Amino acid sequence: MQEIVLEKISGYSIDFNSLLEKEIIVKGMIQNLRILSWGAFLILRTPEYTIQTIIDKDTISVPPEQLMVESAVAVRGIIKKANIKDKALYPRDFEIHVKEITVISTPAYEVLPVDTTKKEMVVHLDKKFDLRPLTLRHPRERAVFKIAAAICNEFGNYLSSTGFTRICSPKINSTGAEGGANIFKLDYFGREAFLAQSPQFYKQIMVGVYGRVFEIGPVFRAEKHATSRHLNEYVSLDFEMGFIESFMDLIKVEANTLNAIFERIEKDCGNEIELLDMKVPKIERIVTVPFDEVHEIVYKKYNKDYRGETDLAPEEEKLISEYGENEWNTEFIFVTHYPSSKRPFYTMDDPEHPEKTLSFDLIFRNLEITTGGQRLHLYSDYMNKMKKLSMNIETFQSYLQAFQSGMPPHGGLGLGLERLTAQICGLSNVKEASLFPRDINRLEP
Numbered sequence: 001m002q003e004i005v006l007e008k009i010s011g012y013s014i015d016f017n018s019l020l021e022k023e024i025i026v027k028g029m030i031q032n033l034r035i036l037s038w039g040a041f042l043i044l045r046t047p048e049y050t051i052q053t054i055i056d057k058d059t060i061s062v063p064p065e066q067l068m069v070e071s072a073v074a075v076r077g078i079i080k081k082a083n084i085k086d087k088a089l090y091p092r093d094f095e096i097h098v099k100e101i102t103v104i105s106t107p108a109y110e111v112l113p114v115d116t117t118k119k120e121m122v123v124h125l126d127k128k129f130d131l132r133p134l135t136l137r138h139p140r141e142r143a144v145f146k147i148a149a150a151i152c153n154e155f156g157n158y159l160s161s162t163g164f165t166r167i168c169s170p171k172i173n174s175t176g177a178e179g180g181a182n183i184f185k186l187d188y189f190g191r192e193a194f195l196a197q198s199p200q201f202y203k204q205i206m207v208g209v210y211g212r213v214f215e216i217g218p219v220f221r222a223e224k225h226a227t228s229r230h231l232n233e234y235v236s237l238d239f240e241m242g243f244i245e246s247f248m249d250l251i252k253v254e255a256n257t258l259n260a261i262f263e264r265i266e267k268d269c270g271n272e273i274e275l276l277d278m279k280v281p282k283i284e285r286i287v288t289v290p291f292d293e294v295h296e297i298v299y300k301k302y303n304k305d306y307r308g309e310t311d312l313a314p315e316e317e318k319l320i321s322e323y324g325e326n327e328w329n330t331e332f333i334f335v336t337h338y339p340s341s342k343r344p345f346y347t348m349d350d351p352e353h354p355e356k357t358l359s360f361d362l363i364f365r366n367l368e369i370t371t372g373g374q375r376l377h378l379y380s381d382y383m384n385k386m387k388k389l390s391m392n393i394e395t396f397q398s399y400l401q402a403f404q405s406g407m408p409p410h411g412g413l414g415l416g417l418e419r420l421t422a423q424i425c426g427l428s429n430v431k432e433a434s435l436f437p438r439d440i441n442r443l444e445p
Protein backbone atom coordinates (compact mmCIF):
# COMPACT_ATOMS: atom_id res chain seq x y z
CA MET A 1 0.00 0.00 0.00
CA GLN A 2 1.24 3.45 -0.85
CA GLU A 3 -0.20 6.63 0.58
CA ILE A 4 0.25 9.93 -1.18
CA VAL A 5 -0.46 13.23 0.52
CA LEU A 6 -3.09 15.15 -1.43
CA GLU A 7 -1.73 18.51 -2.46
CA LYS A 8 -3.59 21.31 -4.18
CA ILE A 9 -2.26 21.76 -7.69
CA SER A 10 -1.23 25.36 -8.09
CA GLY A 11 -1.97 27.16 -11.33
CA TYR A 12 0.67 28.68 -13.55
CA SER A 13 -0.60 32.15 -12.83
CA ILE A 14 2.25 34.39 -11.82
CA ASP A 15 2.35 37.84 -10.33
CA PHE A 16 5.18 39.01 -12.57
CA ASN A 17 5.64 42.32 -10.76
CA SER A 18 6.55 40.58 -7.52
CA LEU A 19 8.99 38.40 -9.44
CA LEU A 20 10.80 41.21 -11.21
CA GLU A 21 14.57 40.53 -11.44
CA LYS A 22 14.00 37.16 -9.76
CA GLU A 23 14.71 33.73 -11.20
CA ILE A 24 11.85 31.43 -12.16
CA ILE A 25 11.44 28.09 -13.90
CA VAL A 26 8.61 27.84 -16.42
CA LYS A 27 7.48 24.80 -18.41
CA GLY A 28 5.64 25.17 -21.68
CA MET A 29 5.53 24.62 -25.42
CA ILE A 30 7.50 26.64 -27.95
CA GLN A 31 4.90 28.76 -29.73
CA ASN A 32 7.40 30.63 -31.85
CA LEU A 33 11.14 30.78 -32.35
CA ARG A 34 13.06 33.52 -34.12
CA ILE A 35 16.77 32.71 -34.44
CA LEU A 36 19.15 35.65 -34.80
CA SER A 37 22.94 35.99 -34.87
CA TRP A 38 23.21 36.55 -31.12
CA GLY A 39 20.65 33.96 -30.00
CA ALA A 40 16.86 33.77 -30.27
CA PHE A 41 13.48 35.10 -29.27
CA LEU A 42 11.51 32.13 -28.01
CA ILE A 43 7.79 32.48 -27.26
CA LEU A 44 6.68 30.09 -24.57
CA ARG A 45 3.05 28.94 -24.33
CA THR A 46 1.80 27.92 -20.90
CA PRO A 47 -1.78 27.27 -19.76
CA GLU A 48 -2.25 30.85 -18.58
CA TYR A 49 0.12 33.06 -20.51
CA THR A 50 2.31 33.24 -23.58
CA ILE A 51 5.57 34.96 -22.75
CA GLN A 52 8.62 36.10 -24.68
CA THR A 53 11.94 34.67 -23.60
CA ILE A 54 15.32 35.90 -24.75
CA ILE A 55 18.08 33.42 -25.38
CA ASP A 56 21.69 34.51 -25.56
CA LYS A 57 23.35 31.61 -27.38
CA ASP A 58 26.56 31.94 -25.38
CA THR A 59 24.85 31.41 -22.04
CA ILE A 60 22.80 28.26 -22.69
CA SER A 61 23.95 24.72 -23.35
CA VAL A 62 21.40 23.93 -26.12
CA PRO A 63 22.15 25.80 -29.39
CA PRO A 64 18.95 27.64 -30.50
CA GLU A 65 19.20 25.89 -33.90
CA GLN A 66 18.46 22.61 -32.14
CA LEU A 67 15.19 23.93 -30.73
CA MET A 68 11.95 23.39 -32.63
CA VAL A 69 8.54 25.03 -32.54
CA GLU A 70 6.05 22.89 -30.53
CA SER A 71 8.78 21.27 -28.43
CA ALA A 72 8.00 21.01 -24.73
CA VAL A 73 10.69 22.79 -22.73
CA ALA A 74 11.58 23.98 -19.26
CA VAL A 75 13.10 27.44 -19.11
CA ARG A 76 15.06 28.88 -16.18
CA GLY A 77 15.61 32.62 -16.31
CA ILE A 78 15.20 36.09 -14.84
CA ILE A 79 11.97 38.09 -15.16
CA LYS A 80 12.64 41.51 -16.72
CA LYS A 81 10.47 44.42 -17.76
CA ALA A 82 9.65 44.60 -21.47
CA ASN A 83 7.60 46.57 -23.97
CA ILE A 84 6.28 44.18 -26.61
CA LYS A 85 3.76 45.01 -29.37
CA ASP A 86 2.75 41.51 -30.53
CA LYS A 87 -0.93 41.03 -29.56
CA ALA A 88 -0.49 37.25 -29.41
CA LEU A 89 1.62 37.68 -26.28
CA TYR A 90 0.43 38.24 -22.74
CA PRO A 91 2.04 39.58 -20.68
CA ARG A 92 3.66 42.14 -22.98
CA ASP A 93 5.36 44.11 -20.23
CA PHE A 94 7.53 41.24 -18.99
CA GLU A 95 9.92 38.77 -20.54
CA ILE A 96 12.31 36.10 -19.35
CA HIS A 97 16.05 36.33 -19.91
CA VAL A 98 17.00 32.69 -20.18
CA LYS A 99 19.83 31.12 -18.22
CA GLU A 100 19.10 27.52 -19.05
CA ILE A 101 16.70 25.63 -21.29
CA THR A 102 15.90 21.92 -21.10
CA VAL A 103 14.10 20.15 -23.92
CA ILE A 104 11.48 17.81 -22.45
CA SER A 105 10.09 16.44 -25.74
CA THR A 106 10.06 17.30 -29.43
CA PRO A 107 7.49 16.83 -32.23
CA ALA A 108 7.83 13.68 -34.36
CA TYR A 109 7.26 15.71 -37.54
CA GLU A 110 10.58 16.76 -39.04
CA VAL A 111 8.88 19.85 -40.37
CA LEU A 112 5.48 20.89 -39.00
CA PRO A 113 2.87 20.57 -41.83
CA VAL A 114 1.47 24.06 -41.16
CA ASP A 115 3.32 27.17 -40.03
CA THR A 116 1.51 28.25 -36.86
CA THR A 117 4.00 31.01 -36.07
CA LYS A 118 2.68 33.59 -38.52
CA LYS A 119 0.16 36.23 -37.44
CA GLU A 120 -2.41 34.73 -39.83
CA MET A 121 -2.27 31.03 -40.61
CA VAL A 122 -2.18 30.75 -44.40
CA VAL A 123 -4.02 27.48 -44.94
CA HIS A 124 -7.14 26.28 -46.74
CA LEU A 125 -10.12 25.69 -44.43
CA ASP A 126 -10.19 21.94 -45.15
CA LYS A 127 -6.50 21.56 -44.37
CA LYS A 128 -6.96 23.64 -41.25
CA PHE A 129 -9.63 21.17 -40.07
CA ASP A 130 -7.64 18.10 -41.23
CA LEU A 131 -4.73 19.26 -39.09
CA ARG A 132 -6.78 20.44 -36.08
CA PRO A 133 -4.46 18.98 -33.38
CA LEU A 134 -1.78 21.36 -34.65
CA THR A 135 -3.72 24.28 -36.13
CA LEU A 136 -5.74 24.78 -32.93
CA ARG A 137 -2.47 25.83 -31.30
CA HIS A 138 -2.34 29.03 -33.38
CA PRO A 139 -3.01 32.07 -31.14
CA ARG A 140 -6.11 33.16 -33.07
CA GLU A 141 -7.67 29.69 -32.94
CA ARG A 142 -6.92 29.45 -29.25
CA ALA A 143 -8.54 32.84 -28.72
CA VAL A 144 -11.79 31.72 -30.43
CA PHE A 145 -12.19 28.75 -28.11
CA LYS A 146 -11.36 30.81 -25.04
CA ILE A 147 -14.33 32.97 -26.02
CA ALA A 148 -16.49 29.84 -26.47
CA ALA A 149 -15.38 28.63 -23.03
CA ALA A 150 -16.27 32.00 -21.47
CA ILE A 151 -19.73 31.82 -23.10
CA CYS A 152 -20.40 28.34 -21.66
CA ASN A 153 -19.06 29.24 -18.23
CA GLU A 154 -21.11 32.40 -17.89
CA PHE A 155 -24.26 30.83 -19.36
CA GLY A 156 -24.01 28.33 -16.51
CA ASN A 157 -22.95 30.83 -13.84
CA TYR A 158 -25.60 33.39 -14.64
CA LEU A 159 -28.48 30.93 -14.87
CA SER A 160 -27.33 29.08 -11.73
CA SER A 161 -27.35 32.39 -9.89
CA THR A 162 -30.99 32.95 -10.84
CA GLY A 163 -32.43 29.65 -9.67
CA PHE A 164 -31.81 27.38 -12.66
CA THR A 165 -30.51 23.84 -12.09
CA ARG A 166 -28.06 22.31 -14.52
CA ILE A 167 -29.19 19.03 -16.10
CA CYS A 168 -27.56 16.47 -18.41
CA SER A 169 -30.12 14.70 -20.58
CA PRO A 170 -29.61 11.53 -22.65
CA LYS A 171 -28.44 11.85 -26.23
CA ILE A 172 -29.61 8.41 -27.40
CA ASN A 173 -33.37 8.52 -27.60
CA SER A 174 -36.35 6.59 -28.91
CA THR A 175 -37.92 9.61 -30.66
CA GLY A 176 -36.83 12.90 -32.19
CA ALA A 177 -38.01 16.18 -30.67
CA GLU A 178 -37.79 18.67 -33.49
CA GLY A 179 -39.42 16.79 -36.39
CA GLY A 180 -38.03 17.08 -39.90
CA ALA A 181 -35.65 14.78 -41.73
CA ASN A 182 -32.40 15.95 -40.16
CA ILE A 183 -32.23 13.17 -37.57
CA PHE A 184 -29.55 10.50 -37.20
CA LYS A 185 -30.85 6.96 -36.76
CA LEU A 186 -28.88 4.25 -35.07
CA ASP A 187 -29.22 0.60 -34.21
CA TYR A 188 -29.72 0.23 -30.48
CA PHE A 189 -29.36 -3.53 -29.84
CA GLY A 190 -31.81 -4.26 -32.64
CA ARG A 191 -34.15 -1.36 -31.86
CA GLU A 192 -34.32 1.85 -33.79
CA ALA A 193 -32.93 4.81 -31.83
CA PHE A 194 -32.08 8.41 -32.63
CA LEU A 195 -29.37 10.88 -31.68
CA ALA A 196 -30.87 13.84 -29.81
CA GLN A 197 -31.65 16.83 -32.05
CA SER A 198 -32.17 18.87 -28.88
CA PRO A 199 -32.73 18.28 -25.14
CA GLN A 200 -36.26 19.61 -25.69
CA PHE A 201 -38.39 16.85 -24.13
CA TYR A 202 -36.10 16.36 -21.17
CA LYS A 203 -35.74 20.02 -20.29
CA GLN A 204 -39.54 20.32 -20.32
CA ILE A 205 -39.91 17.19 -18.14
CA MET A 206 -37.36 18.65 -15.72
CA VAL A 207 -39.33 21.89 -15.34
CA GLY A 208 -41.83 19.70 -13.49
CA VAL A 209 -38.99 18.68 -11.17
CA TYR A 210 -36.95 21.85 -10.57
CA GLY A 211 -39.01 24.67 -12.08
CA ARG A 212 -36.04 26.12 -13.97
CA VAL A 213 -33.32 24.12 -15.72
CA PHE A 214 -30.49 24.61 -18.19
CA GLU A 215 -28.23 22.35 -20.18
CA ILE A 216 -25.02 22.75 -22.16
CA GLY A 217 -24.53 19.73 -24.34
CA PRO A 218 -24.01 18.28 -27.82
CA VAL A 219 -26.93 17.82 -30.20
CA PHE A 220 -27.01 16.18 -33.60
CA ARG A 221 -28.56 17.27 -36.87
CA ALA A 222 -28.23 15.23 -40.06
CA GLU A 223 -27.87 18.29 -42.28
CA LYS A 224 -27.64 17.06 -45.87
CA HIS A 225 -25.86 20.14 -47.21
CA ALA A 226 -22.54 21.73 -46.31
CA THR A 227 -23.27 25.38 -45.48
CA SER A 228 -21.45 28.08 -43.53
CA ARG A 229 -24.18 28.06 -40.82
CA HIS A 230 -24.82 24.34 -40.22
CA LEU A 231 -22.95 21.68 -38.30
CA ASN A 232 -24.02 18.06 -37.90
CA GLU A 233 -23.06 18.15 -34.26
CA TYR A 234 -23.16 21.38 -32.30
CA VAL A 235 -23.31 22.52 -28.70
CA SER A 236 -26.74 23.67 -27.63
CA LEU A 237 -27.15 26.10 -24.73
CA ASP A 238 -30.69 25.48 -23.52
CA PHE A 239 -32.87 26.70 -20.75
CA GLU A 240 -36.47 26.03 -19.79
CA MET A 241 -38.50 27.78 -17.08
CA GLY A 242 -41.87 27.40 -15.43
CA PHE A 243 -44.55 29.90 -14.44
CA ILE A 244 -43.98 32.27 -17.32
CA GLU A 245 -46.63 34.86 -18.13
CA SER A 246 -45.63 35.00 -21.78
CA PHE A 247 -42.66 34.35 -24.04
CA MET A 248 -41.48 37.89 -23.24
CA ASP A 249 -40.26 36.46 -19.92
CA LEU A 250 -37.96 34.15 -21.91
CA ILE A 251 -36.69 36.99 -24.07
CA LYS A 252 -35.85 38.99 -20.95
CA VAL A 253 -33.95 36.09 -19.39
CA GLU A 254 -32.08 35.57 -22.65
CA ALA A 255 -31.15 39.27 -22.93
CA ASN A 256 -29.87 39.31 -19.33
CA THR A 257 -27.95 36.06 -19.82
CA LEU A 258 -26.33 37.34 -23.01
CA ASN A 259 -25.37 40.61 -21.34
CA ALA A 260 -23.80 38.66 -18.45
CA ILE A 261 -21.86 36.63 -21.04
CA PHE A 262 -20.70 39.79 -22.84
CA GLU A 263 -19.59 41.37 -19.57
CA ARG A 264 -17.70 38.21 -18.65
CA ILE A 265 -15.92 38.26 -22.02
CA GLU A 266 -15.00 41.95 -21.53
CA LYS A 267 -13.69 41.17 -18.06
CA ASP A 268 -11.80 37.92 -18.65
CA CYS A 269 -10.87 37.89 -22.32
CA GLY A 270 -9.09 41.21 -22.90
CA ASN A 271 -6.22 39.54 -24.77
CA GLU A 272 -8.58 37.59 -27.02
CA ILE A 273 -10.65 40.70 -27.77
CA GLU A 274 -7.51 42.53 -28.86
CA LEU A 275 -6.08 39.67 -30.85
CA LEU A 276 -9.33 38.98 -32.73
CA ASP A 277 -10.12 42.67 -33.00
CA MET A 278 -13.58 41.88 -31.62
CA LYS A 279 -16.44 44.21 -30.99
CA VAL A 280 -18.16 42.82 -27.90
CA PRO A 281 -21.87 43.62 -28.19
CA LYS A 282 -24.38 44.66 -25.58
CA ILE A 283 -28.16 44.46 -25.55
CA GLU A 284 -29.23 47.97 -24.57
CA ARG A 285 -32.96 47.37 -25.06
CA ILE A 286 -35.17 44.64 -26.41
CA VAL A 287 -36.46 45.02 -29.96
CA THR A 288 -39.14 42.56 -31.12
CA VAL A 289 -40.76 42.41 -34.54
CA PRO A 290 -43.45 39.98 -35.73
CA PHE A 291 -42.44 37.47 -38.41
CA ASP A 292 -44.87 38.84 -41.02
CA GLU A 293 -43.55 42.35 -40.50
CA VAL A 294 -40.02 41.18 -41.36
CA HIS A 295 -41.29 39.97 -44.75
CA GLU A 296 -43.00 43.36 -45.23
CA ILE A 297 -39.93 45.39 -44.26
CA VAL A 298 -37.70 43.33 -46.53
CA TYR A 299 -40.19 43.77 -49.36
CA LYS A 300 -40.74 47.50 -48.92
CA LYS A 301 -37.19 48.52 -48.09
CA TYR A 302 -35.15 46.08 -50.19
CA ASN A 303 -37.67 45.03 -52.83
CA LYS A 304 -37.19 41.32 -52.06
CA ASP A 305 -40.47 39.46 -51.93
CA TYR A 306 -40.49 36.60 -49.44
CA ARG A 307 -44.08 37.25 -48.37
CA GLY A 308 -45.95 33.94 -48.06
CA GLU A 309 -42.78 32.02 -47.13
CA THR A 310 -43.14 30.20 -43.79
CA ASP A 311 -39.54 30.75 -42.70
CA LEU A 312 -36.97 33.53 -42.99
CA ALA A 313 -34.48 33.11 -45.82
CA PRO A 314 -30.79 33.67 -44.92
CA GLU A 315 -30.93 36.78 -47.10
CA GLU A 316 -33.80 38.14 -45.01
CA GLU A 317 -31.88 37.56 -41.78
CA LYS A 318 -29.07 39.59 -43.28
CA LEU A 319 -31.34 42.39 -44.50
CA ILE A 320 -33.31 42.65 -41.26
CA SER A 321 -30.00 42.84 -39.38
CA GLU A 322 -28.92 45.71 -41.57
CA TYR A 323 -32.29 47.38 -41.07
CA GLY A 324 -32.10 46.84 -37.30
CA GLU A 325 -28.73 48.51 -37.09
CA ASN A 326 -29.74 51.47 -39.24
CA GLU A 327 -33.31 52.05 -38.09
CA TRP A 328 -33.51 50.61 -34.58
CA ASN A 329 -29.88 50.99 -33.53
CA THR A 330 -29.59 47.40 -32.36
CA GLU A 331 -27.65 44.27 -33.32
CA PHE A 332 -30.26 42.01 -31.67
CA ILE A 333 -33.66 41.44 -33.23
CA PHE A 334 -36.21 39.12 -31.65
CA VAL A 335 -38.51 37.97 -34.46
CA THR A 336 -41.77 36.72 -32.95
CA HIS A 337 -44.92 34.80 -33.95
CA TYR A 338 -43.50 32.30 -36.42
CA PRO A 339 -46.10 30.34 -38.41
CA SER A 340 -47.50 27.26 -36.64
CA SER A 341 -46.79 25.13 -39.68
CA LYS A 342 -43.04 25.70 -39.17
CA ARG A 343 -42.80 25.10 -35.44
CA PRO A 344 -42.69 21.73 -33.65
CA PHE A 345 -45.89 20.33 -32.11
CA TYR A 346 -44.92 21.29 -28.52
CA THR A 347 -45.03 25.02 -29.39
CA MET A 348 -48.05 26.97 -28.12
CA ASP A 349 -50.18 28.56 -30.81
CA ASP A 350 -51.30 32.15 -30.34
CA PRO A 351 -54.92 31.84 -29.06
CA GLU A 352 -55.86 34.98 -31.01
CA HIS A 353 -54.18 33.87 -34.25
CA PRO A 354 -53.87 30.05 -34.18
CA GLU A 355 -51.89 30.05 -37.42
CA LYS A 356 -49.11 31.85 -35.51
CA THR A 357 -47.09 30.64 -32.51
CA LEU A 358 -45.99 32.21 -29.25
CA SER A 359 -42.40 31.71 -30.29
CA PHE A 360 -39.39 33.70 -31.44
CA ASP A 361 -35.95 33.58 -33.03
CA LEU A 362 -33.09 35.90 -32.15
CA ILE A 363 -31.17 37.31 -35.10
CA PHE A 364 -27.72 38.66 -34.29
CA ARG A 365 -25.33 40.05 -36.91
CA ASN A 366 -27.10 38.46 -39.91
CA LEU A 367 -27.72 35.05 -38.36
CA GLU A 368 -30.36 33.24 -36.31
CA ILE A 369 -28.67 32.26 -33.07
CA THR A 370 -31.69 31.24 -30.95
CA THR A 371 -35.11 29.66 -31.19
CA GLY A 372 -37.46 29.74 -28.23
CA GLY A 373 -41.06 29.95 -27.21
CA GLN A 374 -43.89 29.07 -24.90
CA ARG A 375 -44.87 25.38 -24.87
CA LEU A 376 -48.16 23.59 -24.44
CA HIS A 377 -48.46 22.55 -20.80
CA LEU A 378 -51.84 20.80 -20.58
CA TYR A 379 -52.05 17.11 -21.41
CA SER A 380 -55.36 17.68 -23.22
CA ASP A 381 -53.75 20.31 -25.44
CA TYR A 382 -51.01 17.85 -26.39
CA MET A 383 -53.62 15.22 -27.23
CA ASN A 384 -55.55 17.63 -29.44
CA LYS A 385 -52.47 18.99 -31.21
CA MET A 386 -50.92 15.57 -31.82
CA LYS A 387 -54.18 14.17 -33.14
CA LYS A 388 -54.55 17.19 -35.43
CA LEU A 389 -51.06 16.52 -36.77
CA SER A 390 -51.79 12.76 -37.09
CA MET A 391 -48.83 11.94 -34.81
CA ASN A 392 -48.35 8.53 -33.23
CA ILE A 393 -49.14 9.41 -29.61
CA GLU A 394 -47.93 6.03 -28.34
CA THR A 395 -44.34 6.89 -29.36
CA PHE A 396 -44.30 9.95 -27.11
CA GLN A 397 -45.87 8.30 -24.06
CA SER A 398 -42.91 8.73 -21.72
CA TYR A 399 -42.62 12.45 -22.55
CA LEU A 400 -46.35 12.91 -22.10
CA GLN A 401 -46.13 11.51 -18.55
CA ALA A 402 -44.85 14.94 -17.55
CA PHE A 403 -48.10 16.59 -18.63
CA GLN A 404 -50.23 13.78 -17.20
CA SER A 405 -48.40 14.48 -13.93
CA GLY A 406 -49.19 18.23 -14.10
CA MET A 407 -47.07 21.06 -15.48
CA PRO A 408 -47.00 24.86 -15.06
CA PRO A 409 -47.08 27.21 -18.04
CA HIS A 410 -43.50 27.15 -19.28
CA GLY A 411 -41.13 27.87 -22.10
CA GLY A 412 -37.49 28.02 -23.02
CA LEU A 413 -34.97 28.36 -25.76
CA GLY A 414 -31.97 26.84 -27.51
CA LEU A 415 -28.90 28.91 -28.40
CA GLY A 416 -26.25 27.54 -30.76
CA LEU A 417 -22.83 27.94 -29.14
CA GLU A 418 -20.88 27.87 -32.40
CA ARG A 419 -23.18 30.41 -34.07
CA LEU A 420 -22.93 32.81 -31.14
CA THR A 421 -19.14 32.36 -30.94
CA ALA A 422 -18.73 32.85 -34.69
CA GLN A 423 -20.80 36.04 -34.69
CA ILE A 424 -19.04 37.53 -31.67
CA CYS A 425 -15.59 36.68 -33.03
CA GLY A 426 -16.43 37.82 -36.57
CA LEU A 427 -15.92 34.39 -38.23
CA SER A 428 -17.61 33.85 -41.57
CA ASN A 429 -18.15 30.09 -41.13
CA VAL A 430 -19.72 28.45 -38.08
CA LYS A 431 -17.36 25.49 -38.50
CA GLU A 432 -14.48 27.73 -37.46
CA ALA A 433 -16.16 28.02 -34.07
CA SER A 434 -16.21 24.22 -33.67
CA LEU A 435 -13.08 22.53 -32.31
CA PHE A 436 -13.59 19.41 -34.44
CA PRO A 437 -16.39 20.23 -36.88
CA ARG A 438 -18.72 17.58 -38.23
CA ASP A 439 -20.32 18.24 -41.58
CA ILE A 440 -21.61 16.01 -44.37
CA ASN A 441 -18.04 15.41 -45.58
CA ARG A 442 -16.14 15.39 -42.30
CA LEU A 443 -15.91 12.83 -39.51
CA GLU A 444 -12.28 13.37 -38.55
CA PRO A 445 -10.31 14.39 -36.60
Ligand code: AMO
Nearest residue numbers: 198200221230231234369370371372412413414416
Ligand atom coordinates in the same frame (compact mmCIF):
# COMPACT_ATOMS: atom_id res chain seq x y z
P1 AMO B 1 -33.65 25.03 -33.29
O1 AMO B 1 -33.77 23.78 -34.06
O2 AMO B 1 -34.05 26.28 -34.01
O3 AMO B 1 -34.55 24.96 -31.96
O4 AMO B 1 -32.16 25.20 -32.76
C1 AMO B 1 -31.85 26.19 -31.83
C2 AMO B 1 -30.57 26.90 -32.22
O5 AMO B 1 -29.52 25.96 -32.45
C3 AMO B 1 -28.67 26.42 -33.49
N1 AMO B 1 -28.65 25.45 -34.57
C4 AMO B 1 -27.54 25.05 -35.23
N2 AMO B 1 -26.26 25.41 -35.11
C5 AMO B 1 -25.36 24.80 -35.92
N3 AMO B 1 -25.68 23.86 -36.81
C6 AMO B 1 -26.96 23.45 -36.97
N4 AMO B 1 -27.24 22.49 -37.85
C7 AMO B 1 -27.96 24.06 -36.16
N5 AMO B 1 -29.30 23.91 -36.05
C8 AMO B 1 -29.70 24.75 -35.08
C9 AMO B 1 -29.18 27.76 -33.92
C10 AMO B 1 -30.64 27.68 -33.51
O6 AMO B 1 -31.20 28.97 -33.32
N6 AMO B 1 -35.74 22.89 -29.24
C11 AMO B 1 -35.57 24.11 -29.97
C12 AMO B 1 -35.17 25.24 -29.05
C13 AMO B 1 -36.22 25.63 -28.04
O7 AMO B 1 -37.35 26.01 -28.50
O8 AMO B 1 -35.95 25.57 -26.85
C14 AMO B 1 -34.52 23.96 -31.05
O9 AMO B 1 -33.65 23.09 -30.98
O10 AMO B 1 -28.49 28.74 -33.18
